[in-house]
Amino acid sequence: MEESIQRTQTDELKPSVTSVGAIGWARSNLFNGVFNSILTIVTLYLLWEIIPPLFQWAFIDSVWHTTGKACRGIDGACWSIIPTNLRFIIFGFFPYESQWRPLLAMFILFGLLFYSRDRKHWTKYLGYGWIAGLFVMGLLMKGGLFGLTPVESTQWGGLPLTLLLSVFGLTAAYPLGVVLALGRQSKMPGVKWLSVIYIELIRGVPLISLLFMSSIIFPLFLPEGITINKILRAQVAIILFTAAYIAEVVRGGLQGMSRGQYEAAESMGLNYYLTMRLVILPQALKIVIPPTVSILISAFKDTSLVVIIALYDVLKTTQSVLSNPEWMGFSREAYIFVAILYFLGCFSMSNFSRKLEKELSAGEQQ
Amino acid sequence: MEDSLPGSVPFWLDPKKRAIMFQIAVFAMVGLLAYYLVSNTLINLKKQSIATGFSFFHKESSFEIGESLISYSAASSYGRALIVGALNTLKVSFIGIVITVILGAILGVARLSSNWLVSRLSSIYIEVMQDIPILLQLFFWYAMFYETFPGPRQALSPINGLFLCNRGVAFTVPAANPAHKYMFLSLILACVVAYVIRRWAKKRQDETGKIFPVFSISIGLIIGTPLVTWLFFGAPTKMDIPKLVGFNFTGGITLSPEFISILLGLILYTAAFVAEAVRAGIQSVSKGQREAAMAIGLRPPLVLNLVILPQALRVIIPPLTSQMLNLTKNSSLAVAIGYPDFVSVANTTINQTGQSIEGVALIMALYLIFSLSTSAFMNWYNKRVALVER
Incomplete structure (x- = not known):
């Protein structure tokens, strides 16, 4: 039956040059x-007007290592302001000779954050690692033990302060937020209304x-x-503020749980505390990881507001x-x-959140 | 051991009684904390001899406010100063929201454009703007103003009647004329008529299926009626051009650097979030909806009007409202660059009278009113557009 399949020799027709490759892509x-052609041309023209002068200003006419006086006469950017004042911008009034300590603390933080990126590493030991890491960071900042000279927290500033306010803010706000979310879902009217009032009150007013x-x-x-x-007081304000937002996110997760989960836990004879701890929260909190990361992002940005109450975070050191x-x-x-x-x-952080969202939704589909 | 009857369960094992006990305990704790804080505060206030209450409202404020919508001087009362601040907050929020929604919608649509360049640029804009704190952006624009623009004497004038200098932006407006009042009234009238026509057209369409060109007629009414009024009053074209007198511009309208910086910062920052909401809303309408609408023979504008938009708006409106609220709350950062909004005026009041509790309570109350009324609106809207499950 070989003959039934005719193998005719034909020339392979190639697509025209204008529909493949760079030209085809552009077309x-x-x-x-x-409309799109006009849009493209107008956009290209605008980019041509903006990008080259900007490039010229930022890279060609710019200076990098001069004094402020030498910058006055030039047309380009005076990037010299950054390297000359870098240590003050980053560390604020932290004693000059001890500035390796906040630097090391930041490296520990970044290392831990980087290691925690991978969900395979999320074990009990990572939790211990974080607790130890936070302790070491606190020690490095505060000093007073192991021959480190003590540094008053009024001298903390710059980037370490920004990171401290946001990382500690979120870590402390998280449990509070979960409690508030549970309170809002509670069947006890008193607890429920207290939580609702707190959450709505805080979310209704600006952080400032x-x-x-x-x-x-x-x-x-x-x-x-x-x-x-002052730093601790601002930290408390940030924690109270962030907790209300976390509560709303966690509530979303709790509402996403099917009633069957509660009923199954109840039929196993688990009480409220065990139901929440073993059945509901592990699932609900997993759903809300991506929105929690966006709260971390806004908390990180919002720490810049402490400028207004004259704390020396990285924005304030720059201003000074x-x-x-x-x-x-x-x-x-x-x-x-x-x-x-x-x-x-x-x-x-937002890249991480997107990656995580993809992983988690892939898990759902299996 | 006797079997305990249902009535004789010890009270700590009865869920109902336990719940009551627990709530009493929570209230007692909150109450004790509140009592502790209030009593401390009262003692401290007495010691530092700070007055309490809102009697300072009637006292003379003795500070100037840079810009105000109602007449105000240092001789006016604190109460009036606070009203000026609240109006300034409303002014910047209202103008900001209008422009933000337009810009955000354009960016959101551009993000989904089939034009690679436009969609890429739009997504870069959205990502970058969302990732830079609004306060930093405000400082940046404010510094730009002072470092880029020359003094009033060398003011830049890119087009006739527009002047840019470090004292603000001055531009030409039509000279005051009684016609304007009537034009404004006729505009409101046109809006009302357009609304009535829309309701009538919807009713007629529901009953007979006939479609009435509501959109083009409404646009015609809203633009046409004020235009006719203007012509009726003899088409006054006299312009009020800003002139340099001494160190400042008089005539026309001058916007202060503070106002422009806060407006620009709020718009550029919030528009990125609005664009994301718009994009998500448009993407939430499945492709099948458009195809089905086209299959039953609707023309493209009708597909958009009757099928896509009603579904997309249901998704867009809630995050959009919360972004509007965010913009209003972020306008409180005006205090950092010296635009006299409510927070800034309240802050000055606190510094002068020392009555910090009342001042902060006022700030919180004002923003709470904004957000509670917004969420009331949202609940109403959600009920109205909620899917009717059959």
Whole structure:
């Protein structure tokens, strides 16, 4: 029956040059239709107007290692403001000779964060690692043990302060947020309404009003003679603020649980605490990991608000460099540098969140 | 051992009684904490001899406010100063929201454009803007203003009647004329008529299936009626051009650097989030819907109007409202660059009177009113557009 299949020799027809390769790609992605062609040309023209002068300003006409005076006459960017003041921008008023300590603490933090990226590493030991890591970081910042000279927390500043406020803010806010979410779902009306009032109240007001409260009202709350330092007060405000947002995210996860899960746990004879701890929360919290990462991102960005109550985070140290007469007027360069720092932080977190979302949804489909 | 009857369960094992006990304990704890804080506060206030209550409302404020929608001077009361601040907050939020929604919608659609260049640029914009703190952006724009633009005497004038200098942006507006009031009234009238026509057209379509060109007629009404009024009043074209007098511009409208920086920062930042909401909303409508609509013979504008938009808006509106609320809350950062919004005025009041508790309570109350009314609106809207499951 070989003959039934005719094997005719034909020339393979190649697609025309204009529909494959770079030209074909451009035709189907940039010039499909009159409107798109006009749009492309206008956009290209605008880019041509913007990019080359910007490039010229940032890289060709710019200077990198000069004094502030030498910057005055040039057309390009004066990036010199960054390397010259880098240590102050990053570390603030931390004693100059001990600045290796916050640097090391930041490296430990980044190392732990990097290691935690992979979900395979999420074990009990990683939890212990984090606890030990946070302890070592605290020790490095505070000093006072093992021959490290003590550093007052009023001297903490710059990037370590920003990271401290956001990382500690989230770690402490998370349990509180879970409790509030459970409270809001509770059958006990008293507990439920307290949680609802707290969550809605906090979510309804801007963070800045809580920071004002922490900086000017909170001292009035305490009996005379007791003072709590400013950083801790701001930290508490950030924790109280973030907890309300986490509560709402966790509530979303709890509402996503099917009733069967509760009923199954109940029929096994588990009480409320065990039902939550062993059945509901492990599943609900897993669903809400991606939105939790976006809360971490906003918490990280929101720490910049402490500038308004005069804490020296990385934005404030930059501003105080800019108020130095030698460097006055180079805000563009300085702010772009800080923006890049924030961008790197947020971008890597949101990338991580996207990756995680993909992994988790892949798990659902199996 | 006797079997315990249902009535004689010890109270700590009865879930109902236990719940009551637990709630009493929680309330007692919260109450004790509140009592502790309040009593401390009262003692401290007395010691530092700080007044309490809102009697400072009527006192003379003795500070100036840079820009205000109602008449205000240092001789006015604190109460009036706070109203000025609240109006400034509303002003920047309202203008900000309108422009943000338009820009966000454009960016969101551009993000889904089949044009590779446009969609790529839009996604870069969205990613970058979302990742930079709004406060940093505000500082950046404010510094740009002062470092880029020259003084009023060398003001840049890229087009006739527009002046850019480090005192603000001055531009030409039509000179005041009684016609404007009537044009505004006729605009409102046109909107009302358009709304009535829309309801009537929807009712008629439900009953008879006939389609009435609501959109084009509404647009015609809304643009046409004020235009006719303007012509009726003899088409006044006199312009009020800003002139440099001394160190400042008079005439026209001058926007302060603070106002422009906060507006620009809020718009550029929030538009990125709005764009994401718009993109998600459009993507949430499945391709089958468009295909089905086209299969039953609807023309493309009708496909968009009757099938795609109603479904996309249901997804877009909730995050959009929360972004509007975010913009309003973020406008409180104006205090950092000196735009006299409510927080900034309240802050000055706190510094002068020392009544920090009242000041912060006022700030919180104002924003709570905004957010509670927004969520009331959202609940109403969600009920209205919720899918009716059959």
